Amino acid sequence: MRVRFWGTRGSIPVALTVDGVRRKLVAALRSASGRAFRDEAELESFVDALPFADGATFGGHTSCVEIENGGPDFVICDLGTGVRPFGQSALTRNGDGRTYHVFMSHVHWDHIMGLPFFTPAYIPGNRVIIYGGHPHLEAALRRQQEQPSFPVDFNTFRADIQFRRLEPGKWHDVAGMKVMLKLQRHSGDSFGYRFEHDGKAVIYTTDSEHDLGNRKETDAFVDFFRAADLVIFDAMYSLADAISVKADWGHSSNIAGVELCHAAGVKHLCMFHHEPAFDDASIARVLADTRRYEEICRTGAPMTVTAAYDGMEIDL
């Protein structure tokens, strides 16, 4: 399986600002310290070696993650703004006459706002099947394209668009994969997904608040995450924020991510749904801190810890 991230930001899309670009340029030039480059290859190598926050960006699109499993269909999680570049990419990958399977965590704005800009939905012959645990999936997606909020009505789509409600706690066969949903703690509820294919397991769990003091609830998540190859985890807040000023806001922390994934024997924790107020340096610092916390708590084999960025690919 290959997991490709098209949108990784939480709550609202963000963009690099003039100041942000300038800081990166200054940092890169400072690192170069007047050195000359023999050729393009040497220059590219230098850029590749820069710290991520100086030479790249985590990006600003909201939630959209693609899962490639070698089958003929496309599979994605959520319809945040990242689904727009995903749609353009899919079309260049012979996306006409194809089936798109879309798994929805929930229907809060940042997770649905990309749909009106998802080009494959406008093309006859395509099929878009939208899955989720909520009873109001279709109503929510139609409503966001009603006047006066948006000029292009949902009925303008020319693809065959279907909705399928999935029952949590049971295995479903979709696109050649086994899929299971789990109810999560979030305003209006959200659902996490476990995808299994060819001996690999990927968990997509965003917009989910955890109270690790609640043993029953924690054990249920540990079982859901059990021995996963990759857990894409909502690590939007620091632990202090998540249990104080932002308690009950429906999100989790890097600390909870490490503790749950360690308990479940997960191989790779990928932090996701980044705080929109954070710049690249802040997210990079959270990543470094989280890797250190993983090291402090580790009792077995090391667990890989990453922070997702728009365009990131993980092969399993």
Place this chain on the structure above:
Amino acid sequence: MPRNPAMQCPTHAYADVVVVSASGRIDFAGAQALEAAIAPSLAPDSSVRGLVVDLAGVDYISSVGLRVLMVAAKALRARKASIAIASLQPIVAEIVEISRFHHVVDVRRDVREAVGAISAQALAAFDRAGATERS
């Protein structure tokens, strides 16, 4: 994560400040022991003006343990009382910083400094007790 079911948290009152001393690993079981030790100080009718958690003997604290401290902080602040943690080992200090907990709970170098920051009366009692122990 190894459990710590036998963790004891002795408490000492110095005038209007209570010092709770924890030890070992504050994981799920350790957090329950800490919670039980702290509970009397959180009662709405308690006259305790401040709570100091002495972490000198603690080599690890999990998110569950930090949550116990956060709940205590909220309850104490609701009746204008204070909480501080003191004498952190380097690893615990790192965890507190990684979790950004130092932004929401007062972190002090040692118990004496923590007690003194809450109450002069309690500091005098703490020093008297120390002098008695030394004599």
